[in-house]
Amino acid sequence: MFTIFIKAQRSALIADYINELYNKVATLLDNDIISIKDIPLTLCISIIEDPLINRHISKVILANEAVDSIEELVTVIKERVKNEYTRLEVVPSEAEDKLLLDMEANGIKLSPSRYDKVLYIFKGNKIYFSLLDKSYIFKKIQDRHISRAYYKMMEAVKRFKISLSKSYSVLDIGAAPGGWSEYLKDYVKEIVAVDPGDLLVNSYNIRHIKGRFEDVVDSLAEYCCFDLIVIDVNRDPIYAAELLIKASGLAKKDAKIIMTAKLFKRSKSYRDHIIERFRSVIKDRFLLLDMKRLISNSDNEITLLLSKI
Ligand SMILES: C[S@@+](CC[C@H](N)C(=O)[O-])C[C@H]1O[C@@H](n2cnc3c(N)ncnc32)[C@H](O)[C@@H]1O
Numbered sequence: 001m002f003t004i005f006i007k008a009q010r011s012a013l014i015a016d017y018i019n020e021l022y023n024k025v026a027t028l029l030d031n032d033i034i035s036i037k038d039i040p041l042t043l044c045i046s047i048i049e050d051p052l053i054n055r056h057i058s059k060v061i062l063a064n065e066a067v068d069s070i071e072e073l074v075t076v077i078k079e080r081v082k083n084e085y086t087r088l089e090v091v092p093s094e095a096e097d098k099l100l101l102d103m104e105a106n107g108i109k110l111s112p113s114r115y116d117k118v119l120y121i122f123k124g125n126k127i128y129f130s131l132l133d134k135s136y137i138f139k140k141i142q143d144r145h146i147s148r149a150y151y152k153m154m155e156a157v158k159r160f161k162i163s164l165s166k167s168y169s170v171l172d173i174g175a176a177p178g179g180w181s182e183y184l185k186d187y188v189k190e191i192v193a194v195d196p197g198d199l200l201v202n203s204y205n206i207r208h209i210k211g212r213f214e215d216v217v218d219s220l221a222e223y224c225c226f227d228l229i230v231i232d233v234n235r236d237p238i239y240a241a242e243l244l245i246k247a248s249g250l251a252k253k254d255a256k257i258i259m260t261a262k263l264f265k266r267s268k269s270y271r272d273h274i275i276e277r278f279r280s281v282i283k284d285r286f287l288l289l290d291m292k293r294l295i296s297n298s299d300n301e302i303t304l305l306l307s308k309i
Pocket residue numbers: 147149150173174175176177178179180181194195196197211212213214232233234235
């Protein structure tokens with residue numbers, strides 16, 4: 001079993017996500033490091049290859065052994081690597097220079113580019129490490145999507161446990177440049193994407209209605225009724241609530257609504273106040289079911305889940 005140490009931006013949100021989605025206790029250490037104890041290597045790999053986590057990671061350490069000192073570590077490693085080249089991955093990075101010098105002084109062959117083994121080291125109250133085949137080197141996944149909004153929708157669907165269906169019609173309000181539609185298009189029948197801006201995603205099942213939602217809403221009756229409405233307008237939540245009221249006649253009963261709420265101040269009292277005002281505007285048509293800070297939300301956003309009454 002392994003302990004994994006992940007250094008990442010947005011570490012507190014990632015720890016919440018791991019606790020919730022992987023049902024594992026992710027502990028937040030200093031310097032944006034998350035640690036998860038006693039997990040199989042396959043689960044370590046699933047976590048670090050999870051696209052919602054991977055894109056925020058700067059360093060990963062996998063460890064299945066521990067020693068008390070660098071001297072002890074050098075002795076163990078020297079015995080195991082023999083003549084092979086090894087790549088060091090160290091957290092915290094301040095510990096790296098001394099480790100490099102001590103290893104090389106003891107004849108351990110190190111190379112960051114041509115190596116057979118990877119030696120992961122986390123220096124805490126003990127020295128946690130693993131010596132693995134080179135295939136276990138941590139890699140960043142290439143990002144091929146239109147915008148980071150793609151991940152926001154991927155995460156909202158996961159976190160709110162939305163079951164998408166190939167029979168679904170979706171209304172995407174504030175759709176440009178198209179990250180949300182890009183994600184949803186593979187899981188639903190059709191998407192009506194409304195935005196005055198240009199869509200950068202093209203698909204047989206996405207219809208772009210160019211204009212502000214309030215100006216084009218009457219022309220949308222022909223697509224009625226939607227199973228899911230997603231709304232991400234860069235306006236305050238009360239404005240978005242008014243758009244939702246206009247959209248309510250287009251939603252099926254019990255349809256789910258996913259919405260980003262942009263909060264222009266960070267304090268909890270401001271957030272509570274805005275959410276209460278939002279709730280009072282939508283209360284006759286929609287139920288506010290849940291709200292979460294997603295890893296993929298920016299600092300001034302939260303994501304809401306509603307359902308049509
Ligand atoms: C943050 S972006 C949306 C990003 C989008 N969800 C994505 O996945 O790419 C906000 C968008 O809301 C649009 N918007 C603002 N007010 C709107 C309105 N009244 N009706 C429709 N779109 C609006 C803007 O044109 C802008 O493209």
